[in-house]
Amino acid sequence: LAGSYKELKFYDEAILYSKRALAEAEKSDLNQTKGGILTTIGEVYYLKNKPDSAFVFLKKAEKVLLNSASGVALKNVYQSLANYYLDKKDFQKATDYISKAKKELGENEDEYVKANLFITEAKLIAHQNMLEKAEVYLDSAMRLAEKNHYLTIQKQGLKEKLKLYSRTGNTNKQLETLEKLLEINEQIYQQDNTNAIAVAGIKFETEKKKIENRARHAEKAEQQLSLKKQKQNIYYLAVSVLGLLFILGIFAFFYRRNQTQKNKIVALQKELHHRVDNNLAIIDEFIDKSMEGVQDKQTLQSLAELKSRVGSINEVHAMLYQGKDVTAININEYLHLLVQRVQHIFDKQNVAINIDCNKTLSIDTDKSVHFGLLVNEFLTNSFKYAFDHTPNPQINISLQKIKSELNLVMKDNGKGFAAKDVSASSYGTHIMELLAKKLKASYSLSGSDGTVLNLRLQTT
Numbered sequence: 001l002a003g004s005y006k007e008l009k010f011y012d013e014a015i016l017y018s019k020r021a022l023a024e025a026e027k028s029d030l031n032q033t034k035g036g037i038l039t040t041i042g043e044v045y046y047l048k049n050k051p052d053s054a055f056v057f058l059k060k061a062e063k064v065l066l067n068s069a070s071g072v073a074l075k076n077v078y079q080s081l082a083n084y085y086l087d088k089k090d091f092q093k094a095t096d097y098i099s100k101a102k103k104e105l106g107e108n109e110d111e112y113v114k115a116n117l118f119i120t121e122a123k124l125i126a127h128q129n130m131l132e133k134a135e136v137y138l139d140s141a142m143r144l145a146e147k148n149h150y151l152t153i154q155k156q157g158l159k160e161k162l163k164l165y166s167r168t169g170n171t172n173k174q175l176e177t178l179e180k181l182l183e184i185n186e187q188i189y190q191q192d193n194t195n196a197i198a199v200a201g202i203k204f205e206t207e208k209k210k211i212e213n214r215a216r217h218a219e220k221a222e223q224q225l226s227l228k229k230q231k232q233n234i235y236y237l238a239v240s241v242l243g244l245l246f247i248l249g250i251f252a253f254f255y256r257r258n259q260t261q262k263n264k265i266v267a268l269q270k271e272l273h274h275r276v277d278n279n280l281a282i283i284d285e286f287i288d289k290s291m292e293g294v295q296d297k298q299t300l301q302s303l304a305e306l307k308s309r310v311g312s313i314n315e316v317h318a319m320l321y322q323g324k325d326v327t328a329i330n331i332n333e334y335l336h337l338l339v340q341r342v343q344h345i346f347d348k349q350n351v352a353i354n355i356d357c358n359k360t361l362s363i364d365t366d367k368s369v370h371f372g373l374l375v376n377e378f379l380t381n382s383f384k385y386a387f388d389h390t391p392n393p394q395i396n397i398s399l400q401k402i403k404s405e406l407n408l409v410m411k412d413n414g415k416g417f418a419a420k421d422v423s424a425s426s427y428g429t430h431i432m433e434l435l436a437k438k439l440k441a442s443y444s445l446s447g448s449d450g451t452v453l454n455l456r457l458q459t460t
Contacts, residue, residue, distance in 0.1 A: 002037075006044055014044045031068035035061045039077050046080065055084050075104040075113050082120050086127075094124055115144040115153045122160055131164055138164070151191065155184045171299055174290055175306065182283060182310060211258070218247045283310055304345050305380055311341045312376040316368045328362040331371075331399060331406075338375055339397075346383040352394040361401055367439055367457070374435040378410045378453050381428040386414025386451060401459070408455040417447035 002017035018041045025034040038061035045054035058080050065074045078101035085094040101117055118141035126134040138157050145153040158181045165173040225243065229236045287307045294300050315337045319329045332355070339353050363371055379395065387393035390413060398409045429445065432453070436443035441457040 002040060006040065006047075009047075011044050011048045015041060018044070031064050032073060035065035035068060035077075036073050038064060039073065039080070042077075043080060046083070051084055051087060054080070058084065075101045075110070078104060079113055079116050079120060082117075082124075086120060086123055089127075091124060091127060094120075098124065111144045111148055112150060112153070115141045115148075115150060115157075118144070119153070119157055119160060126160070126164060126167075131168060135161070135164055151184055151188050155181065155188065158184060171290065171294060171296075175299075175302060178283060178287065178290075179306065182313075185283075186313075214250065218250070222247070301384075308342050308345050308376055308380055309373060311345075312338055312372040313369050315341070316365075316372060325362075326365070328364050329368050330359070331361045331363050332357045332359045334363075334368070334372060335375065335397060335399070338372055339379065342376060342379045342383070346380070348383045348387075348393075350393065351383065351387065352392070353397065354394065355397045355399075357397070357399040358401065361399065361406075363406070364459070370435045370438045371457070374432055374439075374455070375408075375410070377428055377432050377435070378451075382412040382414060382451060386412045386416075388415065390414050404459050406455075406457040406459055408453070408457070410453040411450055413450045416450050 002014045002021060005011070005014035005017060018037055022034060022037045022041070025037060038057050042054045042057035042061060045051075045057065058077055061077045062074070062081070065077060078097045082094050082097035082101060085091075085097060098117065098121055101113070105113060105117070118137045122134040122137035122141065125137060138161050142154060142157045144150070145157060158177055162174060162177050162181070165171075165177060222240075222244065225240055229240050287303055287310065291300060291303045291307075294303070315334060316329060319334065319337075335355050335357055339355065343349065343351065343353065375397070382395055393413065395410065395412045398407075400407045432445065433443065436455060439455075439457055441455050444454045446452050
């Protein structure tokens with residue numbers, strides 16, 4: 001249970017159950033088990049940004065595991081202590097614990113610990129200003145993490161790379177790393193969301209089955225009682241009425257309990273969307289910071305496009321955690337927010353944008369991000385290429401629902417394009433095609449009279 005709560009980032013519950021497990025382990029001579037539990041508590045405190053509390057439990061774990069001669073568990077403790085001393089800028093002790101972890105690791109094929117050690121060594125080397133060597137270690141960590149799909153290690157490695165490239169002033173690599181970090185964050189969010197909802201769903205179904213079993217037993221008892229009481233006096237009849245009221249009370253209690261469970265699931269989903277929104281806002285700030293002092297127009301434009309894409313995703317999560325419904329968003333509101341954001345980023349206030357969309361239309365959460373990115377990409381391409389010599393530039397967006405199908409038409413009155421000028425290597429066109437495939441929608445793009453995009457999307 002502690003491990004599950006740790007994975008779901010419910011750190012207080014993880015510590016509670018770890019301490020319960022520790023109390024059970026201390027009843028017997030289970031030093032290796034006790035050392036593993038102490039290590040878990042230390043790691044959770046580290047995740048809660050309480051390094052000093054983490055250090056206390058990690059040192060206890062080291063002492064216990066040294067007595068049990070468990071090298072397999074010791075390597076995790078040494079790696080965590082190396083990180084602690086590294087954060088405290090005690091580089092000598094950090095180096096010592098890295099060496100200890102490597103020695104305990106030996107020929108053991110624990111690639112998770114190896115990847116973590118590579119990142120720790122990279123951080124240590126970076127502090128010594130050997131940035132190229134640090135990048136080599138981070139590349140080794142990323143290869144192991146990608147091979148084994150260690151998402152949290154990939155995220156940590158990308159953050160450290162971002163720090164390196166910021167120090168070296170490599171803007172292109174900063175941009176590339178930010179895009180990868182965005183993809184990893186989205187995968188982690190999906191994984192966390194799926195795990196959390198699955199756990200909540202299991203709890204809900206378990207309680208539901210308990211209620212159904214109790215209801216069946218109550219119904220059977222009531223039938224038996226009814227047969228016995230047919231020939232008895234009014235006193236027994238009164239008792240049966242009281243029993244029925246008691247059963248109804250049980251039903252009411254568990255009904256309220258179920259409603260509470262459902263509300264918790266909704267609250268959990270809103271919290272997850274809020275966390276993603278905050279993370280995307282941080283990335284947005286990183287992009288703004290990267291744009292400061294950049295003189296190259298192409299680089300600035302690329303960063304502006306990335307900022308626009310991040311913003312289109314961010315709007316979805318903001319609408320989900322601020323709204324009442326966590327399963328869908330209002331398309332009309334979303335389109336207006338996207339238009340305002342992209343128009344502001346590219347400073348194209350002279351372009352008239354007309355939106356024709358029913359105010360009650362909505363789109364499912366799992367389709368909203370790809371839908372928003374596609375609309376964002378069309379607007380971006382129009383602002384960049386369509387209106388070089390157009391006197392009254394405008395973009396028309398129409399979204400209609402016909403039966404179970406959404407029909408999106410986006411059109412600008414710009415210069416358009418010839419079919420032969422659109423190649424598979426056209427980045428914006430390629431992105432829109434990929435997003436349409438993700439949505440499992442029919443898609444077409446023409447440029448004979450301005451640029452026209454048609455998208456037909458099934459809503460069921």
